[in-house]
Amino acid sequence: MAMISPKSMLQVPPPNCLYSAKYGQFLPVTTTTLSPKRTPPALITTRSAKKTSRLIMGASASSFSADIGDVLSDVSIFTSAGKPIMFKDLWDQNEGIAVVALLRHFGCPCCWELASSLKESKEKFDSSGVKLIAIGVGTPNKARLLAERLPFPMDCLYADPERKAYDVLGLYYGLGRTFFNPASAKVFSRFDALRKAVKNYTIEATPDDRSGVLQQGGMFVFKGKQLLYSRKDEGTGDHAPLDDIFEICCKVPVA
Secondary structure, eight states: OOOOOHHHHTSOOOTTEEEETTTTEEEEOOGGGSOOOOOOOSEEEETTTTEEEEOOOOSSGGGSOTTHHHHHHTOEEEETTSOEEEGGGSSOTTTOEEEEEEEEETTOHHHHHHHHHHHHHHHHHHHTTEEEEEEEESOHHHHHHHHHHTTOOGGGEEEOTTOHHHHHTTOOBSHHHHHSOGGGGGGGGGHHHHHHHTTTOOGGGSOSSGGGGGBOOEEEEEETTEEEEEEEOSSTTOOOOHHHHHHHHHHSOOO
8 A cells, every 4th residue: 555655744745736656755736647627417306306406506505406405315325334325314304413524535635634623523513413424535445544544433434436416516626626726725724734634644545536636525514404504615625614614503403
């Protein structure tokens, strides 16, 4: 298994670099090694209502169709152990409150930093009766690498290798968003947290399908099927402030 050298571990890998086992350092990613842009579908079919609804791009819950919870409930992903699971089985679809964090991919250093922050916040979520769900792009074995090395609780971590949930939620995708968006500069304000999070990082957690590295993530809060909060990451490392998430969770009465 390819590992980061001790010298490399002292440096925080930039968002636009991947680790090279051959040269023992992080190297810039060129456009020739990446797959073409994948455009999220504009129309999503609601199976339960037997109709089609259009998702409107935006950063607030009101930007999504009212039936987004129904649409998402039929999406199938995987537990970190490799077992298929439907979204509707992740939390109580009637009154349960869930924070759903969609990471970019399991080999993204910025996502290790986000996962570390979520892990540190889990006790607060638990005490408020809130279910924490983290999803990443990649296969379950890639999810386990992050869970074991960060570490991160495996019962809260899920894999979406085909990016089904990302497409349903219309999360951003592409070369520009991943490597050249000004929002990515925010990660440098969290330098110390990023460096701490990647001390056991391994490039092996990157999806085998390298097109997955162009996917952006987002943060969502649900009460049952009702979407209370949504935020799409504008670029790599542009994560939702957890204080905003806490405020939303605390305002919602737990059944």
